[in-house]
Amino acid sequence: MSREQHIARTFVELADTLVEDFDLIDFLQQMTVRCQELLDITDAAVFLNHPPPRLHSPAPCDPGPALRDVLEAARSEGPALDAHRAGKPVTTGEDPAETAARWPQFAQMLRAxxxxxxxxxxxxxxxxxLGSLLLLHTGETPLGADDLALAQALADAATIGLLQAGTIHEQHTVNKQLHTALQSRIIVEQAKGVLAARRHIRLNDAFEAMRHHARHHRTLLIKVARDVIENDFVPAVPPASPARPADSS
Known part of the structure; x- marks a missing residue:
């Protein structure tokens, strides 16, 4: 599959929210997976503002204490919060001292x-x-203009998808969805670790196995995750997703 085909498939996925059994945690988790595959980044996370910005979906890997600290700090300061407030992309600068002066806690957690x-x-x-999409890098090269434009397009498409799904029209619905998503995220992460250990596979592959089973059997991802943890369920691993093709530009 070419990169262009992969991008097209991703936009179709983000638009596929007008279903009766729409799964919010699956939708946001899959968005971060696609960001990793398509963009020159290491991790991604989604924040929604109801208020203040709440973490909805961590990067699709075992967060670990260091990454959890980054995401927690990002809720109160940093590019994610500023991008939401300004309505435009925000990035850390080339000068670490400048970044530390602007966002001291976030910069410290980022480096750690x-x-x-x-x-x-x-x-x-x-x-x-409605919130922001946070992209984390480990390389020295800044996100290129094409990747930045693609990231914004993905975020815009996800926003439209959430609006179509009706998850942010009513405040009481929002609060319930946020609470459920945050609790579900913990269970899904635990299930990924359990399944990865049982099958000796990567965490991303464990997530794809649970997601594939949930979609194939028209059930919620959280139900599959609980079955993995509580009943020793081991879903089949689907064919490997295409790796992010090298940028030919």
């Missing part, structure tokens, strides 16, 4: 976790900004 820089794009629809 081994990341070299962070970029965030707003999740917006016209003038309404």
């Amino acid at each position: 976790a081994g990341y070299t820089r962070a970029t965030a794009v707003p999740m917006r629809l016209r003038k309404d900004c």
Whole structure:
């Protein structure tokens, strides 16, 4: 599959929210997976603002204490919060001292976790900004203009998908969805670790196995995760997803 085909498939996935059994945690988790595959980044996370910005989906890997500290710090300062407020992309600068002066806690956690820089794009629809997409880098090269434009397009498409799914129209619905997603995220991460250990596979492959089973059997991802943890269920591993093709530009 070419990179262009992979991008097209991703936009179709983000638009596929008008279903009765829409799974919010699956939708946001899959968005971070696709960001890793398509962009020159290491990890990604989604924040929604209801208020203040709440972490909805961590990077699709075992977060570990260092990454958890980065994401927790990002809730109160850093590019994710500023991108949401400004409605435009925000990135850490080339000068570490400047970044530390602007966001001291976030910059400290970022360095401790081994990341070299962070970029965030707003999740917006016209003038309404619902949150942001945080992208974490370990390389020295800044996110290129094409990748930044693609990241913004993915965030915009996800925003439209969430609006279509009706998950952010009513405040009480939002609060319930956020609480459920945050609790579900913990269970899904635990299940990924359990399944990866049982099958001796990568955490991303464990997530794909659970997601594939949930979609094939039209059930929620959280139900599959609980079955893995509580009943020793081992879903089949689907064919490997295409790796992110090298950028030919």
